Amino acid sequence: MSVVIVDSWVDEWATxxxxxxxxxxxxxxxxxxxxxxxxxxxxxxxLAQCLAEALDNRTEFGVWGGMTERERRALLRKRPDITSWKSALRAGMASQVKAD
Incomplete structure (x- = not known):
């Protein structure tokens, strides 16, 4: 059995x-x-890329990645240890594995 790590992160996500x-x-x-x-x-x-962008840049206004500004502020207060949301969310996506 081989394990393939799936990395479906898209850097040019906006379009x-x-x-x-x-x-x-x-x-x-x-x-x-x-x-x-x-x-x-x-x-x-x-969605994850959009949310990471807003969290990493401390975007104050609008709905980004399915979260309001209030929800994002609460998440940032809850997880001050995360310095790169892009890395954290990307790692979470990549942890999905597919077994052959």
Missing amino acids: QARCSDQDPDALFVRGKAQHDAKAVCKTCPV
Whole structure:
């Protein structure tokens, strides 16, 4: 049995984002409208890359990677030990293995 590590990380992710063809203002909303913005993220193929970008750059506004600014701030407070969210999320994706 061989084990293949799958690394599906995409560095040039923005053009592949589910929201790339939508009005950007729809992602920078407040209140209940954030639920609609987050719904776009649920099936996005580059959700982790988007979230890592926002967390690593401490992006203050908008829905990124399926999280509101409040949710991202809470995550950053909860995990101050993570210095690179890109590395952490990429490693998590790569840990998925496929056995032949």
